[in-house]
Amino acid sequence: MSLNDYLIASGLLFAIGLSGVLIRKNVIVIFMCLELMLSAANLSLVAFSRFNLTDGLPNYSGQVLVFFIITVAAAEVAVGLAIIVALYRAKQTTSVDDLNSMKH
Amino acid sequence: MPPFLFYIFAGIMLAFGILVVVLKNPVASALSLVVSFLGLAALFISLNAYFIGIIQILVYAGAVMVLFLFIIMLLDLKAAPKEKGGLLAVLGGIAVIGVFAVQLIGITSNFEAGKVTLDERPLNLAAAAAARPALPEGIEDPIANDLLEGKLPDVKLIGESMFTHFGFHLQVVAVLLLVATVGVVILSKRELK
Numbered sequence A: 001m002s003l004n005d006y007l008i009a010s011g012l013l014f015a016i017g018l019s020g021v022l023i024r025k026n027v028i029v030i031f032m033c034l035e036l037m038l039s040a041a042n043l044s045l046v047a048f049s050r051f052n053l054t055d056g057l058p059n060y061s062g063q064v065l066v067f068f069i070i071t072v073a074a075a076e077v078a079v080g081l082a083i084i085v086a087l088y089r090a091k092q093t094t095s096v097d098d099l100n101s102m103k104h
Numbered sequence B: 001m002p003p004f005l006f007y008i009f010a011g012i013m014l015a016f017g018i019l020v021v022v023l024k025n026p027v028a029s030a031l032s033l034v035v036s037f038l039g040l041a042a043l044f045i046s047l048n049a050y051f052i053g054i055i056q057i058l059v060y061a062g063a064v065m066v067l068f069l070f071i072i073m074l075l076d077l078k079a080a081p082k083e084k085g086g087l088l089a090v091l092g093g094i095a096v097i098g099v100f101a102v103q104l105i106g107i108t109s110n111f112e113a114g115k116v117t118l119d120e121r122p123l124n125l126a127a128a129a130a131a132r133p134a135l136p137e138g139i140e141d142p143i144a145n146d147l148l149e150g151k152l153p154d155v156k157l158i159g160e161s162m163f164t165h166f167g168f169h170l171q172v173v174a175v176l177l178l179v180a181t182v183g184v185v186i187l188s189k190r191e192l193k
Helices: A003-023 A027-051 A060-091 B003-022 B026-046 B050-075 B086-109 B125-130 B142-148 B154-164 B167-188
Strands: none
Touching: A003 A027, A003 B003, A003 B026, A003 B086, A027 A060, A027 B003, A027 B026, A027 B050, A060 B050, A060 B154, A060 B167, B003 B026, B026 B050, B050 B154, B125 B142, B142 B154, B154 B167
16 A cells, blocks of 8 residues: 555545534534544654654654644543533533633 | 555545544444544554554543543433534535545645555564664663564654653653643633632
8 A cells, every 4th residue: 555545545534524623513523523633644644654764664753743642632632521511511502503602 | 454454444434434424413423433543543553553553542442532422421412403504514514525635636646755555665674673773782672672583663662762852742741731630620610710
């Protein structure tokens, strides 16, 4: 399989995530689509790391970056879901149509 | 990895990614996302990134998605009431995918460096073992030993890279996790006073 195949798979996954952010109204599903986009970026990083061989091994700097991205994404999920719970307590809804003001 | 496995796992990843967007019930979306991440982890493993593949399953498909399901069930979201005025948004979403796909295929068809295949870039463990820096007399290099035995010690290699070149970044991420923990506790208190 060539590098282009992996890049196309990664780009399509990113596009699906982006379209989900545009289409869906539920905050939690939008958040899941954000995770999809982050993972698509990870796939292209790992593909570039594997194809840029240094001394016969993959370039591990790329995989360390993926590790950091996964860590930051986990922290982001924790904070984001806490914000969603706080929003739900204030407004009793998770639809972005009803979440249109900063104060309550 | 034989090509048909790539197509199977990429197909699983993309098909369940589409289901995340299409399905109305948030719980069904979350479970589709788990399957999509499993397909992605298989693609990581096909790229010899075994550690990243396992982390993807443990952290994403495991911890993060359990957190999602926990919140969906805590808020007791019903299978969403009708999302009104969706037609324009749906057309926009499909247009985004179409434009992305056309651009990707246009760019990658002209990207000569991307046409190398995995078979043309085999891992060379013996050369990697030979390129390891020499250690003082009497100290064994576990990474070089693994490489000479024909294993790919990718956890050790990632760890070596992380603790030699990216030590500062690792500490910054640790502080970020601490800040996130404190932030979540403060956000979750009932009254923000």
